[in-house]
Amino acid sequence: MLGLILIPLFITVLKAQESQEVIYAQVGGTVTLPRDKIERKDGNIKTQDIYVNWFLDSENTLIINRNPQISINKGTNARVSLSADFSLQISPVEESDFVIWRCEQHVLARNYKKTYKLYKVSIPKVPALLVGGRLFLKYVKDVSSVNPSVTWISPKNEGCQEHKNTKDTVLVPSVSTCHNGVWTCQLKYENKKTEATTTVSVIDLAPSPADPIYTSISQSSTVSIPCALSSAIPWSVLNETLQGGSWSFTPLSEPRSPLSLLTLNVGSVVRWDLANGANFTDGKRVITNHNLSIQNLPVKETIRGVYKCSLKFNTKTISREVKVEVLKVSPSGSLKVFEGTRLNVTCSLGHMNTAGLEVKWTCASNCPPFNHKSPPHLSVLSFPKIRMQDKGLVKCELWKNSQKLTSAQLYLRVEKAPVDIWLCVAIGSGVVVFILLVAFAIIYIRRHKQMMMYRRRKTRFCCCNNNKQPKGFYKT
Known part of the structure; x- marks a missing residue:
């Protein structure tokens, strides 16, 4: 008996569901409930003359309506609006919206009703x-x-x-x-x-540069060592599994032992701190927009090497390596040279060059042929007798596959050898020689006189004085 009662009720529910148009939507998304267009074949009724009212089926409260005489009533729900054809738009969709919606249209003396059932679809995060x-x-x-x-x-x-x-x-x-x-x-x-x-x-970390970073030593030159997250993941999410991070450095020169530079503080404020015993005060270490790079590092010969950026998580450590090459050009002596002297200018990376690298020289005048037989880690430009026209910039450029990587330069100051200096040297030397000759002559004369004094015998004569008066008193 109970089954006979429930069957008609179940059929009624199914028919009610079949009469409802099914619409799926996601919480937080946007959904449109399409209004059925009411038109007549004679074309006397236009869409603009239709009254449209939208209701929640369980309520008699009007949500939004369209009256061609008083324009659109936006209602009290800011998430609900009408499209150009007066369909209902909901954005963003909330949990309370997954109910039955009702659309009523009034065309002349006739009414049209339709119901919509909003169903939820989701993807577990x-x-x-x-x-x-x-x-x-x-x-x-x-x-x-x-x-x-x-x-x-x-x-x-x-x-x-x-x-x-x-x-x-x-x-x-x-x-x-x-x-x-x-x-x-x-x-x-x-x-x-x-x-x-x-x-x-x-x-993940963004990929490292395919080639080394080439830079050169010049006044106030800096370089940045890149390291960044591949996507903008909030630090609150990273901190759930992130245990720490570090920067290390392995020089290209001997001894090639890794040195700890920085450690990552993953507390409430994410920042780079100096590693224990690290002598690293150069460069900026500010973390911005998931950028973990070392920025504005002053270029010196000592920064040649491989830099490693690492992030340590609960189950895995990810890292990236960046190689930095520093090009340096230096003279064999002082930058100030005199005309006619020999000068060698060396361009070097400080270690064995990678295959495919090419060195090009640029001089103020025509560059002399450089030494192709020099060791593979340097290039030497030789001036056998430097000239006044060689004065100026000497530039060394590093190229690979028709692409300029970096360049370094120096300014040669060529001067003529001053004549007055040689004249003073000659006069001073003459005076010294003359004084020495006079001194030797005086010494020789004195010694000669002393020798003659020993050889001569002088005769001594005794003279008597007879003019002495006798003693006594005299009358005057």
Whole structure:
């Protein structure tokens, strides 16, 4: 008896559901409930003359309406609006919107009603994945009278091929940066299309430069060592699995032992701190917009080497290496040379050059032939007798595959040898020689006189003084 009562009730419910137009939507998305167009064959009734009212089926409250005489009533719900053909648009969709909606149209003396049932479709959010991790996506929808077809569309990333999948789920055994971004689940049913989206975050570092960074030593020259996350993942998400990070440096010269430069502080404020015992005070270490680079590092010979940026997570450590080459041009002596002297100018990276590199010299005048037989880590430009026209800039350029990598230069100051200096030297030398000759002559004369004094005998004579008066008193 009870079954006989429930069967008619069930049939009534099914008929009611069949009379409702099924619309799928995603929370936070946008959905349109299409209004049926009411037109007559004689063309006397135009769309602009139709009154349109939208209601929630469970309520008699008017949500929004269109009156051709008083324009559109926007109602009190800011998320609801009418399109150009007076269809109902809801944006963004909220949980409370998955109910029955009713559209009433008034054309002259006739009324037209239609109901819509909004069903929810969603994609469970997946946590951020480390590169190489496993990705699994599926969609979840409310049961309705329609059976939509499903198409998954992968993110549109530059350099990556877009993939489409017609299965209900998506499984990627090993994700890469190509899988980072917005995935779209497209549902098609009864000439309608609904899209549900989810964002997949793949944690990885941006690729390192394919070639080394070439720079040169010059006044106030700086270089930046790049390191950045491949996508703008919030630090709040990274901190869930991020344990730390570091910058290290391995010089190209001996000894080639890694040196710790910086460590990553992943507390409330993400920043680079100096590693224990590190003597690294150059360059800016500010982290902005997921940029982990060392910026504005002053160029010196000591910065030649391989820089390694690493991020350590719970299950994996990802890192990138950047090689920095420094070109230096230097003279064999002082930059100030005198005309006619020999000068060698050396251009070097400080180590064995990579195959394919070419050195080009540019001088103020015609450059002399440089030494092709010099060691492979340097190039030597020889001036056998430098001239006044060689004065000026000497530039060394480093090229590879018709592309200029970097250049270094110096300014040669060529001067004539001053004549007055040689004259003073000659006069001074003459005076010194003359003084020495006079001194030798005086010494010789004195010694000669002393020798003669010993050889001569002098006769001595005794003289008597007879003019002495006798003693006594005299009368005057």
